[in-house]
Amino acid sequence: MSRTASVTSGPYAPPTPSRELTVVSADGARLHVEVHGPEDAPPVVLSHGWTCSTAFWAAQIRDLATDHRVIAYDQRGHGRSPASPVCTTHALADDLEAVLAQTLGPGEKALIVGHSMGGMTVMAAAARPRFRAHAAAVLLCSTGSSRLVAEARVVPLGAGRVRTWITGRILGSRAPLGPVTPVAKGILKYATMGAGSAPHMVEACARIVHACPRAARHAWARALEALDLDHGVGELHAPTAIVHGGSDRLTPPVHARALVAALPHCVGLTELTGVGHMTPVEAPDLVTGRIRELVTTYVIPEKATGVEIKEGA
Numbered sequence: 001m002s003r004t005a006s007v008t009s010g011p012y013a014p015p016t017p018s019r020e021l022t023v024v025s026a027d028g029a030r031l032h033v034e035v036h037g038p039e040d041a042p043p044v045v046l047s048h049g050w051t052c053s054t055a056f057w058a059a060q061i062r063d064l065a066t067d068h069r070v071i072a073y074d075q076r077g078h079g080r081s082p083a084s085p086v087c088t089t090h091a092l093a094d095d096l097e098a099v100l101a102q103t104l105g106p107g108e109k110a111l112i113v114g115h116s117m118g119g120m121t122v123m124a125a126a127a128r129p130r131f132r133a134h135a136a137a138v139l140l141c142s143t144g145s146s147r148l149v150a151e152a153r154v155v156p157l158g159a160g161r162v163r164t165w166i167t168g169r170i171l172g173s174r175a176p177l178g179p180v181t182p183v184a185k186g187i188l189k190y191a192t193m194g195a196g197s198a199p200h201m202v203e204a205c206a207r208i209v210h211a212c213p214r215a216a217r218h219a220w221a222r223a224l225e226a227l228d229l230d231h232g233v234g235e236l237h238a239p240t241a242i243v244h245g246g247s248d249r250l251t252p253p254v255h256a257r258a259l260v261a262a263l264p265h266c267v268g269l270t271e272l273t274g275v276g277h278m279t280p281v282e283a284p285d286l287v288t289g290r291i292r293e294l295v296t297t298y299v300i301p302e303k304a305t306g307v308e309i310k311e312g313a
Contacts, residue, residue: 007058011284012204014055015062023073023102026094032080033073033099037065042111042299043104044291046072047096049116049142050220051212053079056115058204059284064291071103071110075117077216087219089229092117093125100134109136109302111295112238115280116251117224119143123232137267137298138240139290141279142248144255145229145262153249154191172221176214180206193276194247201281233262239298241268243287245275267294 007013017034024030034054044064048056054072064070074081076095084091096112104110112135114122119140125131144151149168150159157163178184185206189197193205240263244256253271260269270290272283280287 007200007204007207010200011059011062012055012200012281014058015065018065021102023095023098025076025091025098027084027086027091029076029084029086029091029095030082031073031076031095031099033071033103035103036061036070036072037068039069041067041069042295043069043071043108044295044299045096045100045103045110045112046070047112047114047118047121048072048075048078049114049118050224051078051209051217052115053208053211055079055208056205057280060113060280060288060291063284063288068295071099073099075121077219078212083213083216083219087216087223089120089124089223089227092121093128093131096121096125097128097130100130104134107133109299110134111137111139111291111299113139113141113291114143115141116143116277117220120145120224120227120229123229123236126232126235126237132237135238136302137294138236138238139243139287139294140240140259141243141287142245142251142277143259144251145233145259146227148227148251149225151252151254153252168225172218172225174214174218177210177217180210184210190249191277192250193278194245194274194282196274197276197278197282201278205278205281230262233259234264237264239265239267239294241270241290241294242266243270243272243279243283243290245277245279245282246271246273247275248277250277 017036019035021033046057077083150164152167155166185202188206189202275282
């Protein structure tokens with residue numbers, strides 16, 4: 001995705017990174033990575049969701065890069081990361097580990113933030129030694145660990161086999177999304193955002209989503225349809241906070257409640273009334289504020305002392 005595919009001004013215009021690099025994952029997949037902010041600042045790693053890109057985090061990057069080292073990367077097949085024939089949660093975990101290895105120092109701790117498929121990436125990597133070595137804390141935004149298609153409410157029908165089948169066919173469609181028109185924005189808003197989302201927020205999300213190659217959109221939709229990462233939630237021992245939209249149709253609040261119940265060390269659920277699936281865009285100040293709180297609580301003390309914070313400390 002070129003930057004021209006996103007908005008070009010305002011809070012959702014992608015900032016210029018301090019540096020860019022290409023990280024090679026375990027299977028040879030190449031990942032576009034951006035680093036923003038001072039190199040000696042506390043690190044935050046951002047993992048975006050299905051059909052998005054680093055541009056999705058523009059508001060968070062713009063704010064945090066003043067006093068944080070913000071590391072954002074394009075998932076394989078998204079943004080500037082080339083397509084890969086391997087679209088599995090195992091590959092997502094490999095990719096995150098590769099990014100951590102190339103952007104953080106040995107044993108350096110960071111806050112790791114995942115939105116939607118990015119949150120699923122975190123769950124997939126939860127038991128990996130390198131992830132555990134680098135994760136001081138985690139923030140999961142608008143995500144779930146299983147039953148994604150069965151629980152989705154983008155189709156206005158009661159829960160059951162018919163709704164699940166139709167939802168799977170819509171989300172996994174190979175059809176091109178086409179240009180960003182008023183009708184396209186209306187459909188995207190209904191499916192992924194709260195009714196009160198401002199037009200500039202809808203515009204930003206539409207441009208990002210429509211820039212995703214349809215082959216990648218289809219391949220990852222098939223992978224997410226079969227998602228089962230419930231075991232990964234139980235392996236996520238880092239302090240983990242959750243932000244969720246109360247009006248999320250793609251990953252309804254039932255997912256957030258299930259995560260709270262299953263996480264070994266949940267440090268809070270923030271449910272945003274009237275907000276949909278695109279929480280970092282729809283509620284940028286709140287998401288950024290939660291990131292800052294978690295960095296202050298879990299990352300900065302470790303950076304200052306070099307001593308790992310234990311549960312209950």
